[in-house]
Amino acid sequence: xxxFLGMPTTAPRGVGHLRGDESFPDAARKALGNEQLRRNLxxxxxxxxxxxxxxxxxxxxxxxxRSAGSALKAATMARLPELLERLEENVTAAGGVVxxxxxxxxxxxxxxxxxxxxxxxxxxxxxxxxxQEIGLNEALEAAGIAPVETDLAELIVQLGHDxxxxxxxxxxxxxxxxxxxxxxxxxPGVDPALTDDPAxxxxxxxxxxxxxxxxxxxxxxxxxxxxxxxxxLAVLESEGNGRMCLTLPDTLITVMGIEKVVPTWRDxxxxxxxxxxxxxxxxxxxxxxxxxxxxxxxxxxEFHLVLLDNGRTAVLADEVGRQAxxxxxCSACLNVCPVYERTGGHAYGSxxxxxxxxxxxxxxxxxxxxxxxxxxxxxxxxxxxxxxxKIDIPSxxxxxxxxxxxxxxxxxxxxxxxxxxxxxxxxxxxxxxxKLSRHARRLPRPLNGWTASRDLPQPPPETFRDWWAGx
Amino acid sequence: MSSKDLILGRIRAxxxxxxxxxxxxxxxxxxxxxxxxxxxxxxxxxxxxVVHRGSDVAGIVASxxxxxxxxxxxxxxxxxxxxxxxxxxxxxxxxxxxAATVAIAETGTIVLDGSPDQGRRVISLLPDxxxxxxxxxxxxxxxxxxxxxxxxxxxxxWISGPSATSDIxxxxxxxxxxxxxxxxxxTER
Numbered sequence: 001x002x003x004f005l006g007m008p009t010t011a012p013r014g015v016g017h018l019r020g021d022e023s024f025p026d027a028a029r030k031a032l033g034n035e036q037l038r039r040n041l042x043x044x045x046x047x048x049x050x051x052x053x054x055x056x057x058x059x060x061x062x063x064x065x066r067s068a069g070s071a072l073k074a075a076t077m078a079r080l081p082e083l084l085e086r087l088e089e090n091v092t093a094a095g096g097v098v099x100x101x102x103x104x105x106x107x108x109x110x111x112x113x114x115x116x117x118x119x120x121x122x123x124x125x126x127x128x129x130x131x132q133e134i135g136l137n138e139a140l141e142a143a144g145i146a147p148v149e150t151d152l153a154e155l156i157v158q159l160g161h162d163x164x165x166x167x168x169x170x171x172x173x174x175x176x177x178x179x180x181x182x183x184x185x186x187x188p189g190v191d192p193a194l195t196d197d198p199a200x201x202x203x204x205x206x207x208x209x210x211x212x213x214x215x216x217x218x219x220x221x222x223x224x225x226x227x228x229x230x231x232x233l234a235v236l237e238s239e240g241n242g243r244m245c246l247t248l249p250d251t252l253i254t255v256m257g258i259e260k261v262v263p264t265w266r267d268x269x270x271x272x273x274x275x276x277x278x279x280x281x282x283x284x285x286x287x288x289x290x291x292x293x294x295x296x297x298x299x300x301x302e303f304h305l306v307l308l309d310n311g312r313t314a315v316l317a318d319e320v321g322r323q324a325x326x327x328x329x330c331s332a333c334l335n336v337c338p339v340y341e342r343t344g345g346h347a348y349g350s351x352x353x354x355x356x357x358x359x360x361x362x363x364x365x366x367x368x369x370x371x372x373x374x375x376x377x378x379x380x381x382x383x384x385x386x387x388x389x390k391i392d393i394p395s396x397x398x399x400x401x402x403x404x405x406x407x408x409x410x411x412x413x414x415x416x417x418x419x420x421x422x423x424x425x426x427x428x429x430x431x432x433x434x435k436l437s438r439h440a441r442r443l444p445r446p447l448n449g450w451t452a453s454r455d456l457p458q459p460p461p462e463t464f465r466d467w468w469a470g471x
Numbered sequence: 472m473s474s475k476d477l478i479l480g481r482i483r484a485x486x487x488x489x490x491x492x493x494x495x496x497x498x499x500x501x502x503x504x505x506x507x508x509x510x511x512x513x514x515x516x517x518x519x520x521v522v523h524r525g526s527d528v529a530g531i532v533a534s535x536x537x538x539x540x541x542x543x544x545x546x547x548x549x550x551x552x553x554x555x556x557x558x559x560x561x562x563x564x565x566x567x568x569x570a571a572t573v574a575i576a577e578t579g580t581i582v583l584d585g586s587p588d589q590g591r592r593v594i595s596l597l598p599d600x601x602x603x604x605x606x607x608x609x610x611x612x613x614x615x616x617x618x619x620x621x622x623x624x625x626x627x628x629w630i631s632g633p634s635a636t637s638d639i640x641x642x643x644x645x646x647x648x649x650x651x652x653x654x655x656x657x658t659e660r
Binding site (some may be wrong): 006008009040043044045048051060061064065067068071072074075078079080081084085093099100101102106149150152153156169171172175176179183198200201202203205206210213214227230232238239240241243245246247248258266268270272273280282284285286287288289290291292295297298307313315316317319322327346359360366374383395423428 | 473474475478479480481483484485486489490491492493494495496497498499514518534562575577579581591592593613614615619623624625627628630632633634636639641643644647648649650
């Protein structure tokens with residue numbers, strides 16, 4: 001077999017939003033200087049942790065559901081080729097068309113071509129991480145097609161010429177007053193007396209988008225789940241913008257990562273219990289739409305499903321890291337992460353921020369392109385406890401740290417430390433030397449990287465050996 | 472080589488001889504709990520739906536003063552208040568009256584499946600008031616019971632309360648694009 005035939009490949013550079021412009025420590029330092037951001041994030045993540053904890057506590061079998069969800073995902077990955085082919089068969093049999101996209105560039109080309117074929121120049125969009133990941137909006141705009149984000153938070157991001165900072169609530173970094181100001185500045189026809197009452201802001205979005213929903217003929221969505229056994233797609237949402245996009249247009253194009261497939265219809269009974277409680281902290285999200293191909297006389301009469309790789313097969317090739325593909329995009333790990341809560345999502349550089357982003361983004365792009373992200377964690381383990389499908393994020397972080405390129409000075413220092421510890425006399429002398437550094441707070445160059453974000457530990461006034469000898 | 476072959480080849484190369492684990496289904500499965508109508512009412516009300524109980528559906532509908540009402544073609548005519556006219560086009564409707572397929576007590580969810588008494592998906596989406604009639608035999612205990620009853624080949628809409636968003640400071644606010652008012656009529660039989 002030649003090497004290009006099926007070698008797992010990372011996501012290409014120059015397209016999409018998986019790589020940041022600067023390293024995590026540099027971006028985080030800037031974010032930490034923004035007090036408003038930290039207040040907004042602390043408020044929002046505290047709220048969601050409380051809500052989520054309460055509804056999870058209502059279920060006596062939460063841990064059993066997590067175990068089932070985790071095993072279902074692992075079983076799905078092991079049978080992925082067969083399940084994807086089954087999904088294609090069943091979607092096709094129900095009147096849909098399935099496309100396969102090896103990377104972001106190909107997915108963007110397929111979707112743009114499908115929209116162009118309809119003759120329409122505007123699409124309405126349901127919030128979708130996959131289309132954010134591949135930079136679909138930019139590709140559509142370059143082809144002269146206007147993408148309109150219809151999820152409230154995505155709309156806030158789009159109107160604010162901003163970037164998403166959270167998987168579930170992309171505008172989590174904005175408080176109500178900032179959102180009002182964006183609407184006043186950017187929303188055509190908005191009431192100039194708009195207040196910052198959340199219900200009023202939601203009503204403004206309803207008025208602004210209603211005509212667009214009714215007049216746009218093409219929609220683009222992501223998918224939370226796709227059932228191989230039946231060809232059924234599922235989108236979970238809250239506002240009704242998803243229902244609008246999935247039922248009003250003539251043409252629906254769904255872009256979905258290959259890892260989103262589930263084997264059977266019954267498997268949804270697990271994920272439909274896990275996802276809402278872990279993500280928005282609701283017993284059930286207000287609206288879930290499920291459709292299988294095309295239903296004559298009801299909803300879009302043309303349905304396209306684009307199955308996206310874009311680095312996922314490279315993740316799958318790593319036996320430790322592949323469980324990052326089990327993610328159901330609930331964002332519980334973001335909401336419990338002490339690092340995310342302080343830096344916000346933009347510091348991660350990728351559309352996938354927080355703990356799951358710190359393991360997913362470097363694997364999708366190759367560790368070299370996101371080398372600082374595996375270090376964007378204190379390894380406290382809160383993400384592992386919160387994950388509804390039990391992804392062991394801390395273990396993957398440690399694994400990726402070993403994969404990441406290490407600076408020469410670090411390798412030399414580690415080799416020197418190993419040699420010293422192997423030689424008792426040298427070790428004793430090193431301990432005495434260390435005492436001389438008692439008043440130091442920072443290491444000198446070239447070792448200052450280590451103390452840039454932590455204090456140098458204080459050596460004790462007396463070593464154990466000295467104490468033992470003088471006993 | 473097609474992209475399909477390329478991707479499937481990549482997956483096979485990535486997996487090697489990975490074995491699929493068994494799935495432990497030790498959670499509460501379908502048929503293991505009794506459906507509790509009182510719990511359904513509690514959960515519907517908690518998510519800001521209004522619940523009416525009684526078998527005089529037409530009387531309850533009339534009391535809601537629905538305005539211009541759209542109904543699916545197969546709706547039980549006895550549910551319509553005598554003399555109440557309906558509109559043909561959901562774009563012109565203030566309210567919609569439908570039946571349901573399943574209601575889930577534990578989550579306060581009603582599910583529509585596009586049957587003749589529930590209609591096309593759009594009719595329960597555009598009007599600002601959705602009145603939904605649920606029979607006691609349609610109430611199930613939890614999500615697995617609903618999955619067991621539903622036909623995935625039909626277009627399904629799961630509804631839990633009125634349209635809402637958590638996008639502003641992660642607080643739930645009712646009333647965005649879908650119906651801002653959801654009234655559920657629980658009949659006695």
